[in-house]
Amino acid sequence: MVKEKINEKSEKIKKKGRWGFVVGAIFVLSLAILVSNMTLFAYNTKSCDCKDSRKYTGIVEDCCCDYETVESLNKEVLNPLLQELVTTPFFRYFKVKLWCDCPFWLDDGMCHLRDCSVCECPDNEFPEPFKKPIQNKLSSDDLICQEGKPEATVDRTLDNKDFRGWVVVDNPWTNDDETDNGEMTYVNLQLNPERYTGYAGPSARRIWDAIYTENCPKYPSGEFCQEKRVLYKLISGLHSSISVHIGAEYLLDEASNLWGQNLELLDERVLRYPDRVRNLYFTFLFVLRAVTKATNYLEHAEYNTGNPAEDLKTQSLIRQLLYNPKLQAACPLPFDEAKLWQGQSGPELKQQIQKQFRNISALMDCVGCEKCRLWGKLQVLGLGTALKILFSVDGQNNVAQPLQLQRNEVIALVNLLNRLSESIKFVDEMGPTVEMTMKNRVSALGGHNNIWKRLFSLVVGPR
Secondary structure (H helix, E strand, C coil), X not given: CHHHHHHHHHHHHHHHHHHHHHHHHHHHHHHHHHHHHHHHHHHHHHHHCCCCCCCCCCECCCCCCEHHHHHHHHHHHHHHHHHHHCCCHHHHEEEECCCCCCCCCCCCCXXXXXXXXXXXXXXHHCCCCCCCCCCCCCCHHHHXXXXXXXXXXXXXXXXXXXXXXXXXXXXXXXXXXXXXXXXXXXXXXXXXXXXXXXXXCHHHHHHHHHHHHHHCCCCCCCCCCHHHHHHHHHHXXXXXXXXXXXXXXXXXXXXXXXXXXXXHHHHHHHHCCHHHHHHHHHHXXXXXXXXXXXXXXXXXXXXXXXXXXXXXXXXXXXXXXXXXXXXXXXXXXXXXXXXXXCCCCHHHHHHHHHHHHHHHHHHHHXXXXXXXHHXXXXXXXXXXXXXXXXXXXXXXXXXXXXXXXXXXXXXXXXXXXXXHHHHXXXXXXXXXXXXXXXXXXXXXXXXXXXXXXXXXXXXXXXX
16 A cells, blocks of 8 residues: 555656656747847847848949949939939829720720720810810729729829920830820829739739730740840840839738738849849939930920929939039949840831730730739830830931930839839848848757747657
8 A cells, every 4th residue: 555655656756757748848949049039139130230242243234334223323322313214294294094995805804994994085075185074983893893903093193283395206116106185194203102002813914924925935055146145135124123113012901901011022023033123223224324314305305294393303313414514423334225226137027026015005904903004004105215215216327317305205204113113222222131130040940940849849759
């Protein structure tokens, strides 16, 4: 009897000791996790202070400037000027046809249907150009057309500023006929920023698939001529810029209308692909070269909006952009267009690529989101204008051919340069932080999984 009690007491002590060991193990491992996290935090804080770990260095491919120069010039000179320039009355308004039948496939019930578009309103509601403000009222049908996403709807509020007409000339690189005022409306770009709209899924993917697969196939290394490679890189860079703006201003919580940065989206769509970032820089320098090449034209253009003070300010900002001494000293020739279209096949190749870019321009009519269509049309027109400026002279017989631009082309060109400038600035400032954040999430997840596996094996024993 006494022996049984002793054995029973001994067993209780053993059990108590075993559970004491388990509790102690849990405490030790929890402390280890805490120390590990503190160490990781200290390492991250230290690594964020490191300034010499640059990912993109050297000359931007096919360009005449290096990454460091682009980033410093953009931050110190170009971005501040462009940010101020696009808010002036002249560059604030863009003339656009917000609806048009998709020329490549049947309407699929998305919001590019005519019932969702501007042209269904009476003709006298859209005077030429701006006789009176257009009321900022949207019917319930408009919201339904935007897939239930009010943020995808264009704000049509305008003021009574009036532009002075420019010459009407065709752009061989684009599909839009911007002279048909009866089917077009003016949009205040400041009230319709490029950002997340909720437009996604098969309809959005089909647009980009058609652009890349049918008109701008991804080139195998070394197999495409330089001209076709340039077209691909321009579209890829524009695509990257659009993705940056969506991720930088994202609707995080629809219920509370909370906007902020979607770092995961930025990483998934752009930052984890070095070629997409490089193509963004390339497109920026290409458009910048077009602006600087058109210096004489842009300097003497009329920026008359009926507001003398604002018009003088616009003219001054344009000259500051065109004749900036830092830009001229550090990057006088962002891109050298003279090396393209050489040889006997040059003219034929130019016609082929012009046709491909016109198809890309026409695809903007198939975008199923009104605000996405607005910015798609503006930026593709801006890119088409850059192509027109750089390649408007067709051989030796037309060396004296003067450059002529529509007002809408100049508005699109400058706004596109500003959009690309914003993307460069964001990638430069936030890229390392986003990449470090994503790496830490993966590392922390993997580390915690290993710790809990060891804890589980201690508690339950070997399998």
